[in-house]
Amino acid sequence: MxxxxxxxxxxxxxxxxxxxxxxxxxxxxxxxxxxxxxxxxxxxxxxxxxxxxxxxxxxxxxxxxxxxxxxxxxxxxxxxxxxxxxxxxxxxxxxxxxxxxxxxxxxxxxxxxxxxxxxxxxxxxxxxxxxxxxxxxxxxxxxxxxxxxxxxxxxxxxxxxxxxxxxxxxxxxxxxxxxxxxxxxxxxxxxxxxxxxxxxxxxxxAPDAVKARYLEASPEQIQVSTKVDGIPQRMIRNRLLDRIERAGALGRWIRALAAGQAMQRATGASLGELWRAAQAMAREGHMSLPQALMAASAPTLIQKAVVGGDPDGGLMASGQVAGRIAxxxxxxxxxxxxxxxxxxxxxxxxxxxxxxx
Ligand SMILES: Cc1cc2nc3c(=O)[nH]c(=O)nc-3n(C[C@H](O)[C@H](O)[C@H](O)COP(=O)(O)O)c2cc1C
Missing domain, CATH: 3.20.20.70 (Aldolase class I)
Structure with missing residues (x-):
């Protein structure tokens, strides 16, 4: 066999x-x-x-x-x-x-x-x-x-x-x-x-302190949010995610622009490049422009938490399976x-x- x-x-x-x-x-x-x-x-x-x-x-x-x-x-x-x-x-x-x-x-x-x-x-x-x-x-x-x-x-x-x-x-x-x-x-x-x-x-x-947060999370704390960039995304519930969930339209624009700037700093992309990336994503993904800007920039927020070592100031993308990994x-x-x-x-x-x- x-x-x-x-x-x-x-x-x-x-x-x-x-x-x-x-x-x-x-x-x-x-x-x-x-x-x-x-x-x-x-x-x-x-x-x-x-x-x-x-x-x-x-x-x-x-x-x-x-x-x-x-x-x-x-x-x-x-x-x-x-x-x-x-x-x-x-x-x-x-x-x-x-x-x-x-x-x-x-x-x-x-x-x-x-x-x-x-x-x-x-x-x-x-x-x-x-x-x-x-x-x-x-x-x-x-x-x-x-x-x-x-x-x-x-x-x-x-x-x-x-x-x-x-x-x-x-x-x-x-x-x-x-x-x-x-x-x-x-x-x-x-x-x-x-x-x-x-x-x-x-x-x-990922720094040890961040890995520890993943190991501590229960499956129930690893939830899907559509508020980050309009597309369902599974993450560990933390302080930033709670804030994003509660934010109104203006708060979302402010956050999107801030995330765009952070993405620019992290990748060296020009404002024009980032803007064009967001526009293309908005068109293809049928999203609003602030959502697309967040989508283009969300990885930077993941970077801040997951590899930057700030488990409350960034986003911790995670599968639900982290809830059973020890x-x-x-x-x-x-x-x-x-x-x-x-x-x-x-x-x-x-x-x-x-x-x-
Ligand atoms: C922290 C994190 C970052 C991710 N970043 C990307 C990415 O940049 N590109 C991508 O295609 N998928 C990305 N994903 C999705 C994973 O590649 C993969 O499809 C997913 O984690 C599979 O589910 P699992 O976590 O239950 O194994 C990411 C997932 C996590 C947890």
């Missing part, structure tokens, strides 16, 4: 286990990506919050730390998006992940360059659309997932998408252990993708444990079936 953990995902991405470390703004640094890849998973760099110059340096840093293949996350509305596309193609990274953005022509261009296109979707219609546009795989993120997220739980969305598309599907949203991987494979997915679980590892750049393993310990536990679960299931037959 073949190895149940050697799936088509491993073949396409060149990783040992069918486990993806997803991109997280400011968190998926070269150190975390290299550690994930060395451990046998497949890591994505958080390119969506980098300038082209920073991304080039980050790609070089991953390549210096590991020979394993890795991917880059980006979106078409970020300042410098076109340069990032050229860079990713020139650097021949193994895969790209994105939400909305690239059209069929760009996806075809990536694929001609041998780069796997692996979007993350939170709704059935987006999964179908991405498959139609020619993507190689889709990552389906259920509503329990961290960061921007949809309203449908993984247990409902995953089988819905599996029934609707022919491309291989990776399951995301709420996964943290080997039981989850075994369950995802049982559904028919080719692997799992995890954000929050990798945020809570030794190699993640330790900070190294990436290697984590991935080894997931593989061992998944194998045990799968073996126990097939032994049970044999006994019943």
């Amino acid at each position: 073949g190895d149940p953990l050697h799936t088509v995902l491993c073949e396409r991405l060149g990783c040992r286990y069918p486990v993806v470390q997803t991109a997280m703004g400011w968190v998926a640094t070269p150190a975390l990506v290299a550690a994930s890849c060395e451990a046998g998973a497949f890591g994505f760099l958080a390119g969506a919050v980098m300038t082209p110059v920073e991304l080039k340096a980050a790609i070089a840093a991953v390549k210096a730390a590991t020979d394993r293949p890795f991917g880059v996350n980006f979106h078409m509305f970020q300042p410098g998006a076109e340069e990032i596309v050229e860079l990713v193609i020139a650097e021949k990274v193994r895969a790209v992940s994105f939400g909305r953005g690239p059209d069929a022509a760009m996806i075809a261009r990536f694929r001609r360059a041998g780069i796997i296109c692996m979007p993350t979707v939170g709704a059935l219609k987006h999964a179908v659309r991405m498959a139609e546009l020619g993507c190689d795989l889709v990552t389906v993120q259920g509503g329990e997932g961290g960061g921007h997220t949809g309203p449908v739980a993984t247990t409902v969305l995953l089988p819905q998408v599996l029934d609707a598309v022919k491309v291989p599907v990776v399951a995301a949203g709420g996964f943290a252990d080997g039981r989850g991987l075994a369950a995802a494979l049982a559904y028919g997915a080719v692997g799992v993708a995890m954000g929050t679980r990798f945020l809570l590892t030794k190699e993640s750049p 330790d900070l393993p190294s990436c290697r310990e984590l991935v080894d444990r997931i593989a061992t536990d998944a194998r045990e679960r799968l073996a126990a299931l097939s032994a049970g079936r044999a006994a019943a037959a």
Whole structure:
């Protein structure tokens, strides 16, 4: 019998286990990506919050730390998006992940360059659309997932998408252990993708005090808000989120402009670039301009809390699964444990079936 953990995902991405470390703004640094890849998973760099110059340096840093293949996350509305596309193609990274953005022509261009296109979707219609546009795989993120997220739980969305598309599907949203991987494979997915679980590892750049806040949070405290940028986003409830939830229209504009300025300082983008990014997001995402400005800038607020070490003054994007995570393993310990536990679960299931037959 073949190895149940050697799936088509491993073949396409060149990783040992069918486990993806997803991109997280400011968190998926070269150190975390290299550690994930060395451990046998497949890591994505958080390119969506980098300038082209920073991304080039980050790609070089991953390549210096590991020979394993890795991917880059980006979106078409970020300042410098076109340069990032050229860079990713020139650097021949193994895969790209994105939400909305690239059209069929760009996806075809990536694929001609041998780069796997692996979007993350939170709704059935987006999964179908991405498959139609020619993507190689889709990552389906259920509503329990961290960061921007949809309203449908993984247990409902995953089988819905599996029934609707022919491309291989990776399951995301709420996964943290080997039981989850075994369950995802049982559904028919080719692997799992995890954000929050990798945020809570030794190699993640979040300061210890911030990691402690994640470990303390209960699932009930990890809620979805639409007030940050108009799109549902799952975060740990904290002081800033409470303020944003209570703010009126004027407060939202003030906050959006302040967040825009912070984003400008963090990324070096010009006011014009930021404004154009916000306008494009407003058009594409059917949002108001202050919402789009917040959407363009929200990663900076995540940076302030998650890597800047200010768990009350910024936003702590998190999957609900943080509410059941209690330790900070190294990436290697984590991935080894997931593989061992998944194998045990799968073996126990097939032994049970044999006994019943
Ligand atoms: C702190 C944090 C930052 C994130 N930043 C991004 C990002 O920049 N780009 C992106 O596509 N997804 C981002 N996400 C979503 C994750 O990549 C992933 O899809 C999600 O965390 C999966 O759900 P899980 O946390 O339950 O594993 C972020 C998630 C978290 C927790």
